[in-house]
Amino acid sequence: MSEYNQPIITLTTDFGLRDPYVAAMKGMLLRECPEANIIDVCHDVPPHQVLHAAYVLAHAAPYFPEGSIHVVVVDPGVGTDRSILVGQFGGQLFIFPDNGVITIIRKMLPLEGLVSVRDYKFLGDREVSPTFHGRDVFAPLAAAVSNGLRISDLGPTPPTYKLLDLPEPIWAGGTLVGKVVYVDRFGNLITSINERHIRERFLPHGEFQISCNGHKVSGLKTTYGQAGLGEPLALIDSMGDLELAVNLGRACDEFDARPGMTVEVAQLHFLEG
Amino acid sequence: MSEYNQPIITLTTDFGLRDPYVAAMKGMLLRECPEANIIDVCHDVPPHQVLHAAYVLAHAAPYFPEGSIHVVVVDPGVGTDRSILVGQFGGQLFIFPDNGVITIIRKMLPLEGLVSVRDYKFLGDREVSPTFHGRDVFAPLAAAVSNGLRISDLGPTPPTYKLLDLPEPIWAGGTLVGKVVYVDRFGNLITSINERHIRERFLPHGEFQISCNGHKVSGLKTTYGQAGLGEPLALIDSMGDLELAVNLGRACDEFDARPGMTVEVAQLHFLEG
Amino acid sequence: MSEYNQPIITLTTDFGLRDPYVAAMKGMLLRECPEANIIDVCHDVPPHQVLHAAYVLAHAAPYFPEGSIHVVVVDPGVGTDRSILVGQFGGQLFIFPDNGVITIIRKMLPLEGLVSVRDYKFLGDREVSPTFHGRDVFAPLAAAVSNGLRISDLGPTPPTYKLLDLPEPIWAGGTLVGKVVYVDRFGNLITSINERHIRERFLPHGEFQISCNGHKVSGLKTTYGQAGLGEPLALIDSMGDLELAVNLGRACDEFDARPGMTVEVAQLHFLEG
Numbered sequence: 001m002s003e004y005n006q007p008i009i010t011l012t013t014d015f016g017l018r019d020p021y022v023a024a025m026k027g028m029l030l031r032e033c034p035e036a037n038i039i040d041v042c043h044d045v046p047p048h049q050v051l052h053a054a055y056v057l058a059h060a061a062p063y064f065p066e067g068s069i070h071v072v073v074v075d076p077g078v079g080t081d082r083s084i085l086v087g088q089f090g091g092q093l094f095i096f097p098d099n100g101v102i103t104i105i106r107k108m109l110p111l112e113g114l115v116s117v118r119d120y121k122f123l124g125d126r127e128v129s130p131t132f133h134g135r136d137v138f139a140p141l142a143a144a145v146s147n148g149l150r151i152s153d154l155g156p157t158p159p160t161y162k163l164l165d166l167p168e169p170i171w172a173g174g175t176l177v178g179k180v181v182y183v184d185r186f187g188n189l190i191t192s193i194n195e196r197h198i199r200e201r202f203l204p205h206g207e208f209q210i211s212c213n214g215h216k217v218s219g220l221k222t223t224y225g226q227a228g229l230g231e232p233l234a235l236i237d238s239m240g241d242l243e244l245a246v247n248l249g250r251a252c253d254e255f256d257a258r259p260g261m262t263v264e265v266a267q268l269h270f271l272e273g
Numbered sequence: 274m275s276e277y278n279q280p281i282i283t284l285t286t287d288f289g290l291r292d293p294y295v296a297a298m299k300g301m302l303l304r305e306c307p308e309a310n311i312i313d314v315c316h317d318v319p320p321h322q323v324l325h326a327a328y329v330l331a332h333a334a335p336y337f338p339e340g341s342i343h344v345v346v347v348d349p350g351v352g353t354d355r356s357i358l359v360g361q362f363g364g365q366l367f368i369f370p371d372n373g374v375i376t377i378i379r380k381m382l383p384l385e386g387l388v389s390v391r392d393y394k395f396l397g398d399r400e401v402s403p404t405f406h407g408r409d410v411f412a413p414l415a416a417a418v419s420n421g422l423r424i425s426d427l428g429p430t431p432p433t434y435k436l437l438d439l440p441e442p443i444w445a446g447g448t449l450v451g452k453v454v455y456v457d458r459f460g461n462l463i464t465s466i467n468e469r470h471i472r473e474r475f476l477p478h479g480e481f482q483i484s485c486n487g488h489k490v491s492g493l494k495t496t497y498g499q500a501g502l503g504e505p506l507a508l509i510d511s512m513g514d515l516e517l518a519v520n521l522g523r524a525c526d527e528f529d530a531r532p533g534m535t536v537e538v539a540q541l542h543f544l545e546g
Numbered sequence: 547m548s549e550y551n552q553p554i555i556t557l558t559t560d561f562g563l564r565d566p567y568v569a570a571m572k573g574m575l576l577r578e579c580p581e582a583n584i585i586d587v588c589h590d591v592p593p594h595q596v597l598h599a600a601y602v603l604a605h606a607a608p609y610f611p612e613g614s615i616h617v618v619v620v621d622p623g624v625g626t627d628r629s630i631l632v633g634q635f636g637g638q639l640f641i642f643p644d645n646g647v648i649t650i651i652r653k654m655l656p657l658e659g660l661v662s663v664r665d666y667k668f669l670g671d672r673e674v675s676p677t678f679h680g681r682d683v684f685a686p687l688a689a690a691v692s693n694g695l696r697i698s699d700l701g702p703t704p705p706t707y708k709l710l711d712l713p714e715p716i717w718a719g720g721t722l723v724g725k726v727v728y729v730d731r732f733g734n735l736i737t738s739i740n741e742r743h744i745r746e747r748f749l750p751h752g753e754f755q756i757s758c759n760g761h762k763v764s765g766l767k768t769t770y771g772q773a774g775l776g777e778p779l780a781l782i783d784s785m786g787d788l789e790l791a792v793n794l795g796r797a798c799d800e801f802d803a804r805p806g807m808t809v810e811v812a813q814l815h816f817l818e819g
Contacts, residue, residue: 008303010296016590016731017290017563020605023556023587027609030554030585034611038585039303039311041296044289047732048794059293063300063408065307076794079769130768132784135609185289186320222403223352238405248321248349281576283569290563312576312584314569317562332566336573336681338580458562459593495676496625511678521594521622 006037007146008068012057014045024135032143048076050101051164055182058104059239066091071142072101079130086151087114095142100164118155169193175266180259187250191263193242207268210234212244215255279310280419281341285330287318297408305416321349323374324437328455331377332512339364344415345374352403358434359424360387368415373437391428442466447543453534460523464536466515480541483507485517488528552583553692554614558603560591570681578689594622596647597710601728604650605785612637617688618647625676632697633660641688646710664701715739720816726807733796737809739788753814756780758790761801
């Protein structure tokens with residue numbers, strides 16, 4: 001296998017694919033690390049939406065091989081005094097601005113080391129644009145780390161770092177109240193309620209109902225196809241989260257729902273009782 | 274050349290590029306087959322549109338090198354009892370749900386072997402989500418095949434498999450009646466009428482007219498630039514199909530045309546006679 | 547490093563990613579040059595917009611390693627008598643239709659050689675579609691060059707070649723008048739006025755004002771974050787051009803501005819005097 005020992009460097013940005021920014025980063029990466037296997041995680045993060053990036057990263061990165069380097073440039077604070085962090089989580093490296101984009105990964109993969117970049121010797125004498133650190137700082141940094149620079153040489157472990165506020169579901173009487181956290185391209189509503197909540201607290205106690213924006217779904221299906229054509233359903237998605245969907249339709253349109261909206265789960269006997 | 278013997282694995286999905294799904298598949302592929310050269314065929318297949326995927330796959334895959342592995346995950350039946358098929362067509366391997374997505378490839382490349390996957394030993398003991406077979410089944414399957422698993426070990430040749438209903442053009446008197454089958458990003462209308470129909474049946478017999486939704490074009494051009502700016506034209510496209518276009522414009526808008534609409538070809542003397 | 551000596555071939559097209567065209571090109575490239583490291587520069591160039599392609603190419607290609615091969619297929623004249631050019635600029639090769647797409651690169655990287663392709667022996671006996679030279683001519687040409695074909699064997703240096711008309715800013719009294727040349731996905735307005743104009747002519751002389759479509763911004767910021775939330779600002783962007791932006795907003799919407807619109811810079815004392 002040694003002959004295929006190409007380092008994997010992934011990119012997650014809000015740069016889109018219409019502009020030269022992603023390609024400029026890739027050029028820089030290949031200039032510094034010609035053997036890099038560059039993989040796009042996502043460039044269609046809506047501009048400046050750190051939470052979207054956090055979600056996408058956390059639902060893709062865990063499937064990559066050990067030693068992969070994940071570079072995240074959703075960075076509205078570029079050029080300000082926000083730090084750049086390099087963290088090792090579950091055997092993989094993450095290079096990201098200190099803006100909370102690591103919030104969800106941190107719940108999924110064990111943190112094994114974190115530094116705040118203070119030593120910029122890896123930049124050599126190159127000029128750094130104050131508005132395009134993706135190309136001028138993140139790419140050379142990823143290449144340097146890929147080429148063997150130890151993260152402990154980059155700077156100290158920060159005393160603290162930013163995390164996004166992602167509230168856990170709460171109980172209101174017998175009702176579990178969570179939120180829609182993500183709407184995917186199929187219009188599926190991914191919620192902050194997870195498999196464990198459902199399996200431990202609702203499944204053993206008979207029928208239950210899930211509601212969002214006035215629309216109601218009873219019980220769980222296993223696959224989309226178990227619901228009728230155009231029929232709403234709930235299931236546990238491939239990441240273990242409660243998801244509202246419509247078979248061959250778009251739940252976000254049917255339910256007129258967006259991220260942030262409330263999702264409630266309650267036993268039927270409780271609702272009726 | 275042996276040192277560059279990277280297996281090519283292509284992906285055709287309706288996952289889009291905003292969500293983590295494509296990247297999760299790539300991570301899984303690289304975990305199991307680090308030397309894979311992963312090439313995106315298309316991720317912007319409109320959700321669940323098997324015909325669109327069939328068209329795109331058939332117009333891209335034939336140009337890949339022998340031995341390429343094409344993975345198609347446009348799979349509204351995920352998790353139901355639809356089978357996963359692995360077929361060898363023209364020296365290349367295709368891994369796809371049994372939903373007809375292979376319909377057009379099958380007309381273009383010789384079928385050399387087909388199995389319905391029954392033996393899932395390649396999964397080892399990993400968990401399989403019922404809603405994300407792209408990541409949990411197709412990716413490990415492609416990696417296993419790439420790593421040497423023989424397709425004959427995966428299961429039996431199925432007695433039958435699904436094909437989409439793609440009607441051939443028909444003759445109505447002296448008029449050949451076909452359909453728009455695909456509209457590309459330039460707004461070009463690709464039809465079910467092919468080069469042979471035109472060259473054998475119309476070209477030798479003088480002038481002919483092509484009509485769609487009340488709009489008429491006379492004869493064939495060779496290139497877009499042979500028509501005036503904004504002028505409609507017909508040509509034989511790069512796949513040998515009759516195409517309606519507008520030079521530097523959008524035929525789908527000019528003609529107000531969509532897939533499924535009728536396209537007719539008739540000799541002028543027939544129309545006039 | 548020799549074991550990673552994969553030639554880099556980049557693609558810049560207006561093909562989009564919904565259709566099979568980009569993948570067909572990649573298949574052809576890999577068939578002829580299996581070791582190619584294919585990198586997408588951009589496929590979302592708006593159809594036929596040569597200037598957009600010229601801008602994107604020029605702001606990405608300079609960051610790639612020496613020896614990279616950049617293939618540009620934004621080619622509304624496909625199949626007509628427009629030539630295909632191969633040029634070496636700053637140690638990199640560019641393969642492009644003679645339609646001016648090289649206009650901006652030419653200002654940024656030294657021209658070291660240019661030929662107009664006349665000898666098509668590299669095509670062997672393959673058929674060439676008159677409407678898809680990306681797949682049938684550009685891809686085999688890039689592969690042939692990557693495999694060692696010398697560009698001087700492809701044809702003569704053309705006596706002239708097309709350039710787009712990109713007017714330099716002009717002085718009208720004490721006011722420098724330029725244009726918006728590009729709007730990026732963040733809505734930032736990139737102008738034809740560059741760093742040198744500002745640093746030499748305005749910065750030393752006190753306060754100055756930048757205006758576009760009736761909206762005014764005073765002086766320069768260094769980063770987006772130095773402006774208040776939703777506040778307009780001007781800065782020198784990562785390519786050295788004057789850019790109008792809105793912190794965490796979209797300048798193109800705030801200013802109701804499009805490419806081609808006038809941007810003016812003037813000293814305040816001049817405006818007031």
